[in-house]
Amino acid sequence: MKMFLHLEARGEPSRLWIWAAPLMAVFLTLAVGSALFAALGKDPLQALNGFFIMPVSTLYGATELLVKAAPLALIAVGLAVGFRGGVWNIGAEGQLTLGAITGGGLALALGAVDSPLVLPAVLLAGVLGGMAWAAIPALLRTRFHANEILTSLMLTYVAQLLLGWLVHGPWRDPHGFNFPETAPFSPHAILPVLLEGTRLHLGIPLAGVVILAVWALLARGFIGFQIKVMGLAPRAGAYAGFRQNRLVWFSLLLSGGLAGLAGFSEAAGPIGQLQPALSPGYGFTAIIVAFLGRLHPVGIVLAALFMALTYLGGETVQLFMGLPLAVTGVFQGLILFFLLACDVLILYRVRVGRRPAPGVS
């Protein structure tokens, strides 16, 4: 006779576990994480303090959290729209890069122009660049039924090579000793810093406004309803007369545009120029953020802040405790694993029972 566990589907999601699951995940992460740190000979409390509290215990740290979370949230919200409708844009990193290229290109071309319109123009160019790059998989999917997962992902590498070519070649700073970077953008094309001594730039509140707008669109707009129906029951959507191609175009252009905006905000915000390495993989991390946030804008903002915090925390524990980066990776993995594992409890209940012993009546 053996004890065994099995999962039994609930009729409907458990109201209790919707709230309890994340708490349980946090508890399990803290417990297992502490054991991990203790096994490495580090004080677990100090390590957790380094991960979650020290990074944001200064004004600068708190603003850095926003600097890191804003692009993640912006991209993830755009992706979530498509993911709800079954449109899998995996190439946000490429659209981000293209947005930085088009916005940055215009910023360089406008170099000395002194006008308050420069900033809106370059931001718009960034959005359009991201949209244009996302339009390619949209066209390929709607016209040729090419899988957008593959096309959007492949175009990421094309975009990165294009950026590499531009900064090594035609757009290289003539005063930069042939190093691969453009000249710094003019002050008019830079997102102004809002808080002296930090890197909190205009792009961050802008991202907040855009996220709110997308939320309103999803919650209230007819298009949000159409996307949801298409994702849940494509046939029902077709019977209702929703045109799927139009939704594919809409989701890809929206997510591409937001990724483009995030990309240019990165170039025109904390960096101030184009260089071969613009993003530490925001476009890919945003996919995790979108799902971690359950494809809901509020969840996504929280998830983005949380992911950003683990990155900052990873730097802090390296610096103060000498914990290697690999440990940060393991710790991040633990968090994600427990969050997803605990989600099972929302839809299933755990039964403990005894397996009927075979052959014994």
Place this chain on the structure above:
Amino acid sequence: MKKTLVGLMSAAAVAVGLAAAGGASPAVAADPLKVGFVYVGPASDFGWSYQHDVGRKAVEEAFGDKVQTAFVENVQEGADAERVIRQFAASGFDLVFTTSFGFMNPTLKVAQQFPKVKFEHATGYKRADNVATYAARFYEGRYVIGVIAGLMTKSNTIGYVASFPIPEVVSGINAFTQGLRSVNPNAQVKVIWVNSWYDPPREREAAETLVAQGADVLSQHTDSPAPIQVAEEKGIHAFGQSTDMLRFGPHAQLTAIVDNWSDYYKNRIQMVMDGAWKSEDTWGGLASDMVHLSPYNTNELSPEIVAKAEEARTAIVNGTLHPFDGPLVNQAGETVLPAGQSLPDEKILSMDWYVQGVQGELPK
């Protein structure tokens, strides 16, 4: 709020210090000099960042409890770098080494905000009162391995796995080719750019492609041992990069160009302790031992070839030979520098053209 953070940080610092002391009685000593390192790759990449970390460990060994070091690895050359560098400066570090070209502008930005903290940026060209720069004349070592390659190759085709087409890498390819063709005027160099400093799968692919195109000696300017491993599998030869990679290719590696930052780091830290530190540019080569060659693999190299390599190496150390001695001829066959002159440093530091003997076009 600020105060609590300072408290937390000093508590953390004390705890780290105690942990480092390993239970020794808490000696009453002057505050240790706090030295930070920012690495672009993992400290265990067995290449560029690893070699800087070797330097960091040498510092700890040499100065004991008079220094306290810390590092952050795998820091992206984008917006993240500034935050990491700033965190060092804001946490009471006295000296911060930022060890990749892409950290240049963030280092300068942070240095402006923290005028009392000293910074040293590797391989860049911008300095400030509290920002010094340092780099090594890797190209000197590359000339010597070029000579070895020229004497070893049978196919007269050398494969070169390169990272980014920046002057440091381009001058390395050119110096290698000058050395190569000084002993074997028919040899050619094929270059594949992987657009990364550290990407083992892409480095491996590039190396395999070069071998398929007939290369029987590989050289690399990327940080992982993947190309060496390819050479070992294919039974051909290669040169280690940044660090002695012999264990990854006991037959393949003929020698390696080793970056030696230890002496430099110890020197600079001593200068800070003595109050003698000032912002300057250091560009050391074979003569100052900032670049050296790991022991020749005499199982593979004949004594004659070793002698030839040593001849070139000593000539560079003595100053009788410069890897970029004229005549320098570009790919189009035009003489860029006439005989009897050698290329001045600023031309090496901004090199964006290939010498004759390199195939393909430099990405622009």
